[in-house]
Amino acid sequence: MTDYMTNLRVKLPATCIILEIIIIILFATLVEYDHDTDAKHWHEEMSKHNKTDYENEFYFRYPSFQDVHVMIFIGFGFLMTFLQRYGFSSVGFNFLIAAFSLQWATLMQGFFHGMHNGKIHIGVESMINADFCTGSVLISFGAVLGKTSPVQLLLMAVFEVTLFAVNEFILLSVIGARDAGGSMTIHTFGAYFGLTVARVLYRPQLDKSKDKSTSVYHSDLFAMIGTIYLWMFWPSFNSAITAHGDDQHRTAMNTYYSLAACTLATYGFSALVSHEGKLDMVHIQNAALAGGVAVGTAGEMMLTPFGSMIVGFIAGTISTLGFKYLSPILEEKLRIQDTCGVHNLHGMPGVLGAIVGAITAATATKEIYGDGLADVFPDLTGGNKITASFQGVRQAISLAVTLGIALLGGLIVGFILKLPIYGSPPDTTCYEDSIYWEVPGEEGGHEEMTTVPVEDVAKPLNG
């Protein structure tokens, strides 16, 4: 079942070890503890500014960081275990590329978002940002799931993290957009980058693996672990790097209500469009999360609770309808084989979130925000202040820039990944763990094995 091509005995170790050595050298040269993590500086800070320990950034953000961390490793990892024979790879490759990406993102985001005397300063906020960037890579992973080798995925992460940091820098620092929960920087970017890569890697013969591209009963339950964790902790995701106080509080709450409304829309439309009025696990596992994506930009703004609900409701609706009607078209006409349907969960809801953010920003007033305006829209106050409408324009431009960089970047990276040197699986063995993993029950693996996976048992009975 395994031929020379997919044997990674040299390629994967070389890739992992070389990348880690490069990272360690760059960290040694360039990275320092920031003022809240460095023993000396924090104590200087405390005596100079009369601060106390509970003002350390750690206490404002670490609980949110941990929730985000769970979303990245459990949420994304288990969400993708829905495939019947790809659970090891879903959780395991997710684990690998996330562990790599968060290190690489620390460096790339550090380069682009300001060095301090030639050094990158890190602390809990950079950890959250690194996890965010990782999230974007994992979204793209969802589009190519089952059709790529871990070496390809690591390489994709190298490029995608870099482009993410460039795009984020342009949006937040050059254009001056606001995007705390990453509707644009994370979701739109990750989705359209990944979809473009999937387009370039199009496999006309993928039907040969079709029997493995579906779920089984237990794999769908494992996937629900991922779904529910993403759903529960999304309020922490969107609020993790907003300003202290009311901003974190409001963002979390807006996201909470957006997701709740989104869930009702998803169940409603799933039953409406499915076979015999039955609910479809694909919708529940994915579309119910679209409400979190869609308030990623506007969540920190004074969107109001009912405004959040309307956004969530629309997001759940378009996401469910996307799975039903748009995904087949994307595959047949545009030749985009989007394994997890990231276009429905991250693509369209991300664009929706960007638009909602632009509109909400354009309607901001001092009346509504009071002195809190400076936290949400720093450029609307102070010396060189701009108008709210102009902030809205910035947001809209940012969406266009994000789409452009994602599509162009995905195109180039797609062609790099298309080279036949990374051990990617043959068309007949996509969505299959045993190509990269020692799978219990395989011949030759364990001589004394008396068990076989459910699927193999079933074949002789049904076939």
Add this chain to the structure above:
Amino acid sequence: MTDYMTNLRVKLPATCIILEIIIIILFATLVEYDHDTDAKHWHEEMSKHNKTDYENEFYFRYPSFQDVHVMIFIGFGFLMTFLQRYGFSSVGFNFLIAAFSLQWATLMQGFFHGMHNGKIHIGVESMINADFCTGSVLISFGAVLGKTSPVQLLLMAVFEVTLFAVNEFILLSVIGARDAGGSMTIHTFGAYFGLTVARVLYRPQLDKSKDKSTSVYHSDLFAMIGTIYLWMFWPSFNSAITAHGDDQHRTAMNTYYSLAACTLATYGFSALVSHEGKLDMVHIQNAALAGGVAVGTAGEMMLTPFGSMIVGFIAGTISTLGFKYLSPILEEKLRIQDTCGVHNLHGMPGVLGAIVGAITAATATKEIYGDGLADVFPDLTGGNKITASFQGVRQAISLAVTLGIALLGGLIVGFILKLPIYGSPPDTTCYEDSIYWEVPGEEGGHEEMTTVPVEDVAKPLNG
């Protein structure tokens, strides 16, 4: 397998969408950010009262909120996956009715617990309270699990949330009881309401689905995910809305020790009463949690750690014995088919918790609580102060009121739910996902499917 009756193509979408639209309209009319979530008000608050950002309620309660959130969606959801063919519904309907209930609860609790100039103010505390109320609905769901359609469940939630808010209002605001962890408001109410509904919905022919009412090996492991999360985060549940400082701290610790003692009692009595001294998963999955229920009222009081342990030990004991000896009687004599045994986990331990709370309150003194008395028992200090014994009487009356409202409410709602218009499953197909879900491996679902669930494989071999 599916006939017109259980086809929800119209009913479920209509219910979800109409309910969500009503909620959005009511939120638009009635709900506002509270002073800690509103940009303008929080900044006014900070300058007026010389507050700093870390005094925002968010930092006191958001980590607890997230733990409670995990209990509601993962804890309850997976606890109910023990049934072999009802995992999609357990997690999925739990998800749906919880997402609905938390929105509806925000409104109902807002109505009853004080409007501010005609507006309901919301923030992290209202989010916790909404999750609490949702917990009560999910307890009732446990009693009717496998025998109800999602439309029925949503309707039950509409009524139960409303009655919950009424009961909570009477207990906390009219009578002046204390019940931070909800032994009465959440557990006793949810259990006896649900049991009464189950009684009204009694199915004499339920034996026809008996083969699906048991667990299989993997479904029991999924259920343990639910159990362990509920167990771990119960300290956060009971302490989530207690007063700041020592109160939250003490409540969490009392719950921690109560649960630990409860677990030893559960294992001990499970081995004692089971077949050949073997442990029974049903006991471990459920009775080990009774210690959290039983300190729901007294947890915030000066119960002492060993007092908490005694309560937990008793709770684990009665809960395990209840599963063994009382549940069969309830089913045979009282005709209550309590799928998850909520009477043993929430009913009896809830009543125990109420009694323990009454006794602990009645023995409170300024000696023991010092200036902390005002936090736990506001009415025992100040102008119109009452005696501790009277506080105990209040607690006892509250238990009686809760039981009354739960039983009467459950009776009425049960008859409403009995109408044959909600697509509830026939007696032969209870505890079965495929009636409401597209289940992988089903005929007609996926033509190319080469897998069947374990159970179906097993039949020809064993049958």
Add this chain to the structure above:
Amino acid sequence: MTDYMTNLRVKLPATCIILEIIIIILFATLVEYDHDTDAKHWHEEMSKHNKTDYENEFYFRYPSFQDVHVMIFIGFGFLMTFLQRYGFSSVGFNFLIAAFSLQWATLMQGFFHGMHNGKIHIGVESMINADFCTGSVLISFGAVLGKTSPVQLLLMAVFEVTLFAVNEFILLSVIGARDAGGSMTIHTFGAYFGLTVARVLYRPQLDKSKDKSTSVYHSDLFAMIGTIYLWMFWPSFNSAITAHGDDQHRTAMNTYYSLAACTLATYGFSALVSHEGKLDMVHIQNAALAGGVAVGTAGEMMLTPFGSMIVGFIAGTISTLGFKYLSPILEEKLRIQDTCGVHNLHGMPGVLGAIVGAITAATATKEIYGDGLADVFPDLTGGNKITASFQGVRQAISLAVTLGIALLGGLIVGFILKLPIYGSPPDTTCYEDSIYWEVPGEEGGHEEMTTVPVEDVAKPLNG
């Protein structure tokens, strides 16, 4: 399948109930709320020292506590579910002995680490310490997994918790070592204690259960839940009891980067040494965690991010190679049957962590730490100050003491546990749930059962 010997109807209830009664009596006599949990004392504290509620220790440590709690109950519990027929026992016995150990640890650590007027004071910090001590017991559990009865495990916990507290007292209070994340006190101690017990309990005929000692597809996925939770929350584990402010912040971040680097090393070396370049789940599930163990001592120090990565990388490498090359030798030559490979995950990385800690301590200067030196190394400042090199010597001595107490203690306890009175399983039925649990699908259990576990289905087809 079950004979008198393994029937626990009397032994297990007696053990559980007697132990719990002893604990309750000791708590009643000896344990009190500390000043942050006691209503009266905290309010006195606030008025005396002009403190505010958010200075309560609860807010500094409770989120970390909950993360540690998840590691203990979900992390350890599910990590061990990899065995195909031992999932109930893995999660269930983990649950039982953890619930017991945390109570017993509160007492033992309280005795040794300072009584206040004859009373043990407890709060969130003692809860974390109790969970830490429990972690050590669970590590030892990993070494004997599948070969011991729950009565044996409880007895092991009684002794191990006691010895843990003695060792911890010698290290931290007598010698003056630093070990916030427990590379020595938790990991080295737990591993070598457990391995020695496993050596004494050596079963020459264990091959008879060999068919059950491997994993199946789904059991490996359940185990990944444990792995990922341990991995994600390890930063909270190592930082849970470090000093406030920069210390907690820095420790969490060092651990985060150590684990990330460790993961890349693990994937690289797993593919390098495995069959056909495939990844081995055993490595991923375990070795990827070694980076957390290895910065348990030095994590709170100014290890630098790249220093943490180097340590993590080495830890992942030796752990993976240990699974591949050392474990078979330990079993064949030293007759240590280490079920979970705790020597590779906790033993060697723990020793590595102790050495890294000694070196990092020996190179500490006021230059680097500034005023923060007093938090990390109190004895390097103040009146009777010592040199950094001497602190390094203390650390090294502590490692030797830990190994000595673990080996000697494990030897004695091993012989106590070898007595044939605890209902331990016969050689033919190790790694098998059905000996201690009612397992669904067993004959006599459920007459109407139409399902059998996957494994049993497979036999007639393959055999």
